Amino acid sequence: MSGIIEKYKTYLPLVNDEIIISLGEGNTPLVRLLNLEKKVGRSLRIYAKVEGANPTGSFKDRGMTLAMSNAVAKNAPAVICASTGNTSAAAAAYAAKAGLKAFVIIPEGKIAMGKLMQAYIYGAMVIQIKGNFDQGLTIVKEIASNESITLVNSLNPYRIPGQQTAAYEIVDQLQLAPDYHFLPIGNGGNTTAYWQGYETYRNAGKYHKSPQIFACQAENAAPFVEGHFVDKPETIATAIRIGKPAYWQQSNIAIEASEGRFLACSDACIIKAQQMLAAQEGIFCEPASAASIAGLLKAIENNFVQEGTTIVCTLTGNGLKDTQLVEQHLDFQLNSVSPSLDAVRKIIEQAI
Numbered sequence: 001m002s003g004i005i006e007k008y009k010t011y012l013p014l015v016n017d018e019i020i021i022s023l024g025e026g027n028t029p030l031v032r033l034l035n036l037e038k039k040v041g042r043s044l045r046i047y048a049k050v051e052g053a054n055p056t057g058s059f060k061d062r063g064m065t066l067a068m069s070n071a072v073a074k075n076a077p078a079v080i081c082a083s084t085g086n087t088s089a090a091a092a093a094y095a096a097k098a099g100l101k102a103f104v105i106i107p108e109g110k111i112a113m114g115k116l117m118q119a120y121i122y123g124a125m126v127i128q129i130k131g132n133f134d135q136g137l138t139i140v141k142e143i144a145s146n147e148s149i150t151l152v153n154s155l156n157p158y159r160i161p162g163q164q165t166a167a168y169e170i171v172d173q174l175q176l177a178p179d180y181h182f183l184p185i186g187n188g189g190n191t192t193a194y195w196q197g198y199e200t201y202r203n204a205g206k207y208h209k210s211p212q213i214f215a216c217q218a219e220n221a222a223p224f225v226e227g228h229f230v231d232k233p234e235t236i237a238t239a240i241r242i243g244k245p246a247y248w249q250q251s252n253i254a255i256e257a258s259e260g261r262f263l264a265c266s267d268a269c270i271i272k273a274q275q276m277l278a279a280q281e282g283i284f285c286e287p288a289s290a291a292s293i294a295g296l297l298k299a300i301e302n303n304f305v306q307e308g309t310t311i312v313c314t315l316t317g318n319g320l321k322d323t324q325l326v327e328q329h330l331d332f333q334l335n336s337v338s339p340s341l342d343a344v345r346k347i348i349e350q351a352i
């Protein structure tokens with residue numbers, strides 16, 4: 001299976017086009033959310049770009065295939081990143097494929113268990129700090145500037161062009177540009193990538209207007225909404241628990257140029273959106289990803305979205321990475337019954 005580099009080569013900066021480190025990323029489903037459309041009761045076409053279907057379960061794979069291919073082409077001996085989880089999983093997997101050593105710095109206690117286990121099983125060296133993501137990023141930037149180790153955070157110049165391919169795919173799948181694009185925002189790398197991706201396609205003559213970008217944060221980790229950095233960001237959506245976004249300026253440009261908005265939603269709304277997507281659309285995304293749906297619902301409520309339009313929401317990562325959170329917030333009871341036809345039948349009859 002070919003990945004995004006094979007498919008979108010002409011749009012991607014490749015140091016050596018014979019060296020491609022790929023796990024078959026990209027080509028993720030664009031699913032129409034018909035039940036959600038019915039629920040909101042407007043004439044909107046709403047789609048989810050299901051990025052949890054990527055090889056390591058998040059969109060980070062799109063940037064990582066390009067970053068890793070070019071690191072190998074430049075003979076880098078190792079890669080390093082700070083991560084809220086998904087970047088470390090992707091870095092570890094692509095480094096494994098490339099035969100490079102990966103170092104990942106993670107904030108103690110603030111990373112979903114599934115993501116941590118991914119980093120370990122792919123063979124990365126995991127370094128946990130008693131601090132947050134922002135502090136970790138400061139450290140790895142310093143290390144990468146002095147050593148030959150390659151930084152594979154979104155500051156790596158190849159991550160954003162790789163992630164732009166998600167915008168190309170959406171347009172290729174829809175055969176048009178959506179009117180609105182909703183996505184969660186942490187560091188802002190992906191917001192920057194989508195905007196630049198849509199603009200690249202617009203400049204290639206594929207359409208006249210790129211979508212308005214709506215970037216969604218969690219209420220207590222909302223530096224973009226507040227207009228300044230936040231010292232102690234807090235949210236259950238750990239992938240967007242970021243107070244000092246690295247792509248501050250570029251993200252502000254993307255929102256302004258696209259005539260979009262930054263939005264903040266409460267953790268409660270994010271969890272509700274996550275559960276609704278799973279129970280009504282059959283898509284299990286991680287909490288941070290559900291911020292895009294929570295944001296859309298808020299935007300519809302506030303009349304930021306016009307009737308008759310097409311909307312795409314990026315679901316950035318796979319819900320299976322963080323089942324602990326589901327356990328904490330989903331009201332469920334699991335009692336055992338006797339292994340008899342009668343006992344099982346009785347329960348089914350009561351439920352129907």
Ligand SMILES: *Cc1c(COP(=O)(O)O)cnc(C)c1O
Nearest residue numbers: 086186187188189190239316317
């Ligand atoms: C990385 C990540 C984000 C945030 O993306 P940025 O580029 O940092 O804005 C959102 N959701 C998930 C699942 C992520 O892994």
